[in-house]
Amino acid sequence: MLITETREGNIVVLAVEGRLDSNTSDQFEKQLFSMVEQGEARFVLDFGGLDYISSAGLRVLLKAAKELKKKDGRLCLCSLRDYVREVFDMSGFAAFLPIHPSLETSIKSLS
Amino acid sequence: MKSLEVGAHLDSLKAVQEFVIPDVEAMNGSEELIQDIKLVLEEVFTNIVFYAYPGAAGTVRLTCFWGPEGTCCIGFEDNGIPFNPLEFHDVDLEQEFSEREIGGLGIHLVKRLAHEVRYRREGQSNILIVCFRID
Numbered sequence: 242m243l244i245t246e247t248r249e250g251n252i253v254v255l256a257v258e259g260r261l262d263s264n265t266s267d268q269f270e271k272q273l274f275s276m277v278e279q280g281e282a283r284f285v286l287d288f289g290g291l292d293y294i295s296s297a298g299l300r301v302l303l304k305a306a307k308e309l310k311k312k313d314g315r316l317c318l319c320s321l322r323d324y325v326r327e328v329f330d331m332s333g334f335a336a337f338l339p340i341h342p343s344l345e346t347s348i349k350s351l352s
Numbered sequence: 353m354k355s356l357e358v359g360a361h362l363d364s365l366k367a368v369q370e371f372v373i374p375d376v377e378a379m380n381g382s383e384e385l386i387q388d389i390k391l392v393l394e395e396v397f398t399n400i401v402f403y404a405y406p407g408a409a410g411t412v413r414l415t416c417f418w419g420p421e422g423t424c425c426i427g428f429e430d431n432g433i434p435f436n437p438l439e440f441h442d443v444d445l446e447q448e449f450s451e452r453e454i455g456g457l458g459i460h461l462v463k464r465l466a467h468e469v470r471y472r473r474e475g476q477s478n479i480l481i482v483c484f485r486i487d
Contacts, residue, residue: 263362263398293387295394296458303454310450324387331464332457333445 243290244272249348252283258290261298270301277305282314285347289320294328306338319347353417360401360410360430368397372416372426379422381486388465389424392482395458396428396437404432404478423467425483435478436471437462 242265245256253276261269273284284305288294302316309316317339321329329335341347356371358364369390376386400412415427443460444452463469468483 262365262394263401264365293390295391295398296454296461297394297398299457300454303449303452307450324384328391328461331461333443333447333452336445337449 242268244269246272249285250352252285252348252351253281254285254287254344254348256287256290258292260293261291261301262293262295263297266297266301269298270304273301273305274308277308277312277314282309282312283351284309284314284316285344285351286316286318287320287344287347288318288322288325289344291322291325294325296332299328299332299334302334302338315351317341317347317350319344353415355413355415357411357413360405360412360432362398362401364401364412365394365397368393368412368414371414372424375416376424376484376486379424379486381424381484385484385486389426389484392462392465392484393426395462396480396482399437399458400428400430400432400478403435404430406433419483422486423483424486425468425481428480428482429477431476432478434473436473437480438469438471 242259242261247254306316319341320343321340358367372393373386376389404410410430410432413429417425419425437459440456440459443456466482467485470481472479
């Protein structure tokens with residue numbers, strides 16, 4: 242898994258590539274939560290390069306969404322591949338995590 | 353039927369997937385089916401890793417065999433505490449997200465993706481078998 246961090250104003254964009262599974266989700270959680278603790282509150286997770294997600298990855302997203310809600314922050318996802326999208330649909334996560342077709346629309350929604 | 357014994361820890365996950373996936377690829381399973389199987393293998397295996405042997409080391413014995421009509425079945429056997437994942441409460445997908453718990457999500461995905469899931473307790477062993485139709 243590779244995470245690339247960029248910024249658009251006060252929005253943090255994390256592009257996640259590879260696999261978000263039980264072996265990599267801890268690293269993802271640490272990176273995401275260290276930024277939440279530093280006061281970052283708006284995140285776009287660009288999953289265009291994400292090949293695979295399991296419940297271990299979903300667990301981190303649920304935890305982050307709950308934490309950001311408390312802090313009046315927001316989190317959205319973009320560019321999901323079909324298979325990853327299906328996992329979100331099956332787990333019901335698509336109902337509470339905003340999913341956008343592109344990075345541009347994600348950023349617009351948080352601006 | 354072939355079998356493989358691995359330690360019940362996360363480092364074994366790759367070996368678990370490599371034990372099964374090449375056979376499915378050889379049978380021309382679709383890319384989507386291969387993804388489904390990988391996900392089910394991870395969810396079942398990590399469930400055993402986290403819950404079967406609290407505070408102790410243990411092993412998992414995997415078997416892979418072909419059932420009738422080109423069905424690929426994978427068996428997971430552990431000697432841990434009795435646990436039938438099929439009896440775990442269902443995930444409430446309609447629940448407000450702030451109320452949602454992560455527990456049970458992996459099993460929910462297994463039930464959705466595998467074509468058949470069977471559990472039995474045999475002596476000191478939990479045996480879970482998941483099957484997929486290779487169309």
